[in-house]
Amino acid sequence: MSAFAASPDDDFTAAATYIKSATSLTGKSATNDQKLQVYAHYKQANSGDVTGTQPWAAQFEARAKFDAHTKLKGMSTAAAKAGYVAEVLNQIDTLDLANPASDWAFLSDRSVSIAPYFKVENKEKFTELWMKAFDPFKNKDDCEHYGESKRE
Numbered sequence: 001m002s003a004f005a006a007s008p009d010d011d012f013t014a015a016a017t018y019i020k021s022a023t024s025l026t027g028k029s030a031t032n033d034q035k036l037q038v039y040a041h042y043k044q045a046n047s048g049d050v051t052g053t054q055p056w057a058a059q060f061e062a063r064a065k066f067d068a069h070t071k072l073k074g075m076s077t078a079a080a081k082a083g084y085v086a087e088v089l090n091q092i093d094t095l096d097l098a099n100p101a102s103d104w105a106f107l108s109d110r111s112v113s114i115a116p117y118f119k120v121e122n123k124e125k126f127t128e129l130w131m132k133a134f135d136p137f138k139n140k141d142d143c144e145h146y147g148e149s150k151r152e
Contacts, residue, residue: 018102019038019088025096032064037083041080050066
């Protein structure tokens with residue numbers, strides 16, 4: 001996987017790979033709601049609308065996953081993938097996540113791929129969070145490779 005994802009599908013795959021082994025730099029952990037958001041969007045993107053019957057209330061985890069997935073019924077695959085990427089980016093920011101084994105990063109125009117699916121109240125904050133997730137030029141030499149002058 002290169003440092004820059006080439007398409008929304010690549011962003012989705014890169015986000016899934018990243019989040020699997022990301023850890024919080026500050027010891028924070030995801031809430032159940034955050035975990036369910038990631039699960040539901042991933043499931044909707046890969047399986048479509050929920051199928052089967054709702055688990056019994058005593059089956060807490062299975063019931064919570066089923067209910068979270070049900071809330072996304074009718075969402076397109078593209079919107080579910082975009083929602084997944086957006087939630088992963090949100091968790092990277094709010095939980096201070098890092099994954100040294102991954103070079104996943106986004107260009108500034110990456111927000112275009114998810115923007116149509118979400119109402120963005122504060123475009124500046126959205127862009128800041130989007131770009132804050134990763135510095136696309138971790139290495140000074142990468143800047144020259146992409147046609148920018150080296151950082152000092």
